[in-house]
Amino acid sequence: MKPRSYACGLDAAIDVIGGRWKALILWALHHGPMRTGELRRSVSGISEKMLIQVLREMEADEIVHREVFHEVPPRVEYSLTSLGVRLNEALLPLGDWGEENMRAIARRRGVEPAPRH
Amino acid sequence: MKPRSYACGLDAAIDVIGGRWKALILWALHHGPMRTGELRRSVSGISEKMLIQVLREMEADEIVHREVFHEVPPRVEYSLTSLGVRLNEALLPLGDWGEENMRAIARRRGVEPAPRH
DNA sequence: CAGGATCCTTACCAAAAGGTGAGTACCTGA
């Protein structure tokens, strides 16, 4: 449901990172450039279709850079743009908050908490 | 689409603040406790039904405190819990990021940028 | 009585997000 007008910066940012998979993909790319298959294996539970769909959206939002290498088998590499890097930095406090309150959040929603790391 | 298991803190946090209205409501409550009608007027575009629905979810997540005053006309006040206050703090950098990149985000999505403030 | 204030719930529907399965392309090796 697209707002006609953003109310504030946070409203816009949530639009960019919202959905089930984007934050996880952003985080996976934090470690460095990755290929489609690597991302697929790294982000548990995502289908190839959803992965590619979401990566295309993130590319359109200019937080992810997609680089095609003309070789066989096909090789496409995704990496964070500088905008994406700054976004990831801005997400750190939120990730910390989630980590601190993981067990309570998970319990209330009937979800397994994340393994510790 | 509820994940079976959270992958990390950020995954859990996004689950708590995701959707069209939660971030805006969180922000509105940042200024202090508010009644239903005040919130309705403050969050542009939200219907009464959605407002109440989302407030109930946030209450269940324990980021919002709902206090019923037994008077007429009915008076119900919503305020941030300490958990909610910490969440709002964690959202500040993300809001800043969104503010800095507002025009580009809005342009790409065909949305009006937020008025400056 | 009607209308006002406040807050909330229900029925039903629309829109968006996400998912499965099948197919496509390139190539190599058995």
Next chain:
DNA sequence: TCAGGTACTCACCTTTTGGTAAGGATCCTG
């Protein structure tokens, strides 16, 4: 030919989120 590798697209469907409209409750005032 088949199987394997890589990355991607389309058709169709399911699930989730959000929306409209109508109704309900309390009391007070004209």
